[in-house]
Amino acid sequence: MSSFQSLQTTPETKSEEDVEYNKICEKHKQLIETLPKVDGWWVQHMYNYHDFWLSSYILKNNLLLHTFFKSQPTDIFLASFMKTGTTWLKALMFSTLNRHRYNFSDHYLHHHGPQSAFVLLDLETYPITDFTNLSHPRLFATHLAHTLLPACMSSCKFVYVCRDPKDVLISKWHFMSKLRSKDQPPLSLDEAFELFCLGVSEYGPFWEHVLSYWRVSLEFPDKILFLKYEEMKKQPEVVVQKLAAFMEKPFTAEEEKKGMVGDIVKLCSFENLSNLEVNKTGVEKFANMVEVENRDFFRKGEVGDWKNYLSEEMKEHIDRITDEKLRGSGLILTTTV
Template sequence: MESSLPSTQILDSGESAERKNEAKNYNEVMSTLPKVKGLNGCDYYLYQCFWYDPSFLEGIMSVQERFNPQSTDIFLASFPKTGTTWLKALTFAICTRSRLSGSTTSSLLSKMPHDCVPFMEYDLAQNPSNRDLAIPLVSTHVPYTCLPKSIISSCCKIIYICRDAKDVFVSLWYFLARLQMSENVEPLLLEEAFELFCNGIANFGPYWNHVLGYWRASLEFPEKILFLTYEEMKKDTAAHVKKLAEFMGCSFTLEEEEEGEVQKIIGMCSFEKLSNLEVNKNGKCLLDISIPIPNSIYFRKGEIGDWANHLTPEMGARLDDIMERKLKGSGLKLPR
């Protein structure tokens, strides 16, 4: 699926005027928002109680006004670096498995997962038609309370994945550092970035509020929202693949299970398989921006507990304490 930001896209005069008006309104709102220096060195803006990189904020404001989901849409929601790529791969493989027959191979072998499942606030904000309508999956990092009302009030399902905050931070810092180095920009020191993260300053953050929003919604609407943790998915991937299929309305048949279909999907979507595909080792995404993003930066380790190789025990304990205090009384205890 092509990225959806072509500057040469031809718009009719009505649509062009509407886009110009949207941009004007966006700039007016931006000028009134609190801002701080974020983890990537750019200004982050506080909008509806969450911090955003401006490159995403305009898209969020746009979809809040204009996005209309299909009744069958399934939203894959996550905070950045909590298992988004893996969740996209698994759900895409699950819901497209009936398409594969004979010599047909999955698009996951030739496209990275982010090109198979579009981001609502990025891809679809720019071009709502930039998707295969036969595939109900749409991805988002938008906090639950900031989702378009059209989604909240719909019968659409949401799958949310989260992860131990320490691993989230380390993965996020590495991702941004590699991205900045590819743009010849000096990244923040890990210690500086850690202070910002502990203060809630991250794109789509604070992290704990992002998690709490979806957790509370999952308690209120359990039939609509499936709440998952990366650690539990890694611990028993087969059970979670079957749970995902059931939740999405495409359960595995007994025959499929006997033929090893669940294990085939797990293998195809494994970190080892995906990270070694040519498209993910040497390909790039967002080809229409000035500096395309190497696909390889989306695949670092995928391990649980790697934070201990990068944070001191004191830093780990501090972040654990913050999460415990922020989640207190919610009934949610994330893996540590």
């Protein structure tokens, strides 16, 4: 699932693509020189592009995405802000869609991390790939806000997951601290808290990111299935049934009678996935340049872990920002756990 076939081209076509690619390189260079810049949580710098903070590499790939990516009507995208339950949702979506391809006693997810089941479009780069080797429907993932996506994706289905921002902050701080270069000074929780509240983190601001998908989901509920991590934790079987119906592969009465929904939930549970050898020792490589240990995708998966880190004053501050940002939208993210 994680190796992609390069686009086959004639010399003439390749020349045209090279011209386009060189244009993107020049535009990217100009943007990096002119856009507002701050220190990143993971990489050295982030740049404010169309009101969202992106690393230089992600910014360049966003330009490539708009120029070269060709969506198909059957494509399914998992979209999320970082550390909102993406890994779990990847496992659930993949196993639900492919429930007839694999035996639960020797499943794909027993030998591969959930990250490998989706193409992370944010990190695909030149030479452009055509993804012809992917089975259909093709599964893609992105952390980009909806407003940063190419128009060609508007006809495709999206599953979006959000989470209480207090838990997002803590999970993201832990994750980025593990990936942060040793050449950079450690990012303290106080620093991360202040930056997060200002909207300054990779792919942030968090609230604007969530709203970019929420608003579209209200207008086109058949195109965006909007999920909350906390509801997934409370009723995972209900969510799996929603996913199956949304992805146009609903469970039959016979499948439900046999307990297939429960089998998928059990297979993809945090307890099961985090204890698999592949997720204890495996490494996921993105775009042949970014390596992340699979175990770093599994920390706690708990609702309300923020209580172990944030003071009451910090909690109230984030809740106040959340209420202000989401006021009038009909969306509620804060939890009372």
